[in-house]
Amino acid sequence: MTTDPTSIPAIPAAASDVAAIGADVGRRLAALRLARPLVHNITNYVAMDLSANVLLAIGASPAMVHAIEEVEEFVAFSGALVINIGTLSAPWIDAMVAAAAAARRKGIPWVLDPVGAGATTLRDRAVARLMAEKPTVVRGNASEILAVAGAAGAAAKGVDSGNSSDEARAAAVALARASGAVVVVTGAVDVITDGTRLVALADGDPLMTRVTATGCALSAVVAAFLAGPSDAFAAAVAAVAVYGVAGRLAAFDADGGPATFRTAFVDRLARIGAEEVAFAVTVVP
Numbered sequence: 658m659t660t661d662p663t664s665i666p667a668i669p670a671a672a673s674d675v676a677a678i679g680a681d682v683g684r685r686l687a688a689l690r691l692a693r694p695l696v697h698n699i700t701n702y703v704a705m706d707l708s709a710n711v712l713l714a715i716g717a718s719p720a721m722v723h724a725i726e727e728v729e730e731f732v733a734f735s736g737a738l739v740i741n742i743g744t745l746s747a748p749w750i751d752a753m754v755a756a757a758a759a760a761r762r763k764g765i766p767w768v769l770d771p772v773g774a775g776a777t778t779l780r781d782r783a784v785a786r787l788m789a790e791k792p793t794v795v796r797g798n799a800s801e802i803l804a805v806a807g808a809a810g811a812a813a814k815g816v817d818s819g820n821s822s823d824e825a826r827a828a829a830v831a832l833a834r835a836s837g838a839v840v841v842v843t844g845a846v847d848v849i850t851d852g853t854r855l856v857a858l859a860d861g862d863p864l865m866t867r868v869t870a871t872g873c874a875l876s877a878v879v880a881a882f883l884a885g886p887s888d889a890f891a892a893a894v895a896a897v898a899v900y901g902v903a904g905r906l907a908a909f910d911a912d913g914g915p916a917t918f919r920t921a922f923v924d925r926l927a928r929i930g931a932e933e934v935a936f937a938v939t940v941v942p
């Protein structure tokens with residue numbers, strides 16, 4: 658699947674404009690903190706702690722609920738759902754598909770994090786079943802997005818990316834067009850596209866790659882921003898902007914090590930305001 662990214666129509670001026678993104682982020686951040694949306698997470702064992710703490714810090718209400726006997730009931734009163742295939746097993750896949758199908762039926766936005774897509778047949782089959790349930794957003798690293806899009810060149814090392822987001826940009830656009838999902842590809846540059854619009858943000862810090870589950874927790878934050886009536890593309894841009902700026906600022910607070918960075922990052926997410934995001938967000942061509 659290949660698409661020339663230069664064929665994407667020009668980004669509407671407002672969406673590529675730092676001030677406009679900053680103002681929009683501020684509105685969405687305030688709304689999220691007021692609503693404190695319940696975010697239903699079916700996520701991996703590694704990411705549960707960071708995802709829950711990151712969601713609490715940003716102002717959402719997390720719940721980690723994965724038993725097949727209760728996911729359909731639970732998602733029905735949630736603001737959004739995130740499904741993350743990081744530590745997969747057959748019963749979990751059935752619960753994920755049931756939850757995704759229920760979310761789809763009820764119009765509840767949901768995010769797919771295709772951790773390790775392309776690595777094994779089990780993962781690829783799970784991704785295919787989940788994509789059939791029409792995720793609102795797919796968020797992955799570059800190797801994962803190349804794999805989900807069926808594009809050549811994915812070079813993952815397990816759950817870590819061996820590709821840059823630039824390498825996955827065309828695949829992200831093609832995947833968005835083919836699936837109807839907003840696609841977020843992360844890396845040194847984060848790319849958000851709905852197949853028509855595309856925004857690239859260069860915040861974050863390399864220390865984020867040395868703390869496990871930062872990508873998983875971003876997928877949960879995207880879900881929090883999707884809760885409530887919303888343009889999924891704008892909500893995803895806001896989530897990525899807030900997360901990236903918090904990461905960049907946290908690197909100043911930490912002593913250079915990943916463990917202090919993790920703590921500083923959660924603290925930054927809890928304190929971050931619209932002004933900081935508007936001031937610091939880095940939009941790239």
Ligand SMILES: Nc1ncnc2c1ncn2[C@@H]1O[C@H](COP(=O)(O)OP(=O)(O)O)[C@@H](O)[C@H]1O
Pocket residue numbers: 797798799816817818843844845846847860861862863864865866870871872873875900901904
């Ligand atoms: N080289 C980098 N410089 C700055 N931020 C990065 C870098 N690589 C990843 N990030 C940030 O780390 C977070 C997780 O992204 P990524 O590592 O691509 O996902 P995953 O953890 O799923 O592999 C994102 O917020 C992304 O912006």
Ligand SMILES: Cc1ncsc1CCOP(=O)(O)O
Pocket residue numbers: 701703704743744772816869870871872873874
């Ligand atoms: C290490 C690991 N193994 C299975 S899931 C997981 C966490 C992956 O987190 P992220 O995708 O955010 O790097």
Ligand SMILES: [Mg+2]
Pocket residue numbers: 772773797798816872873
């Ligand atoms: Mg990941």
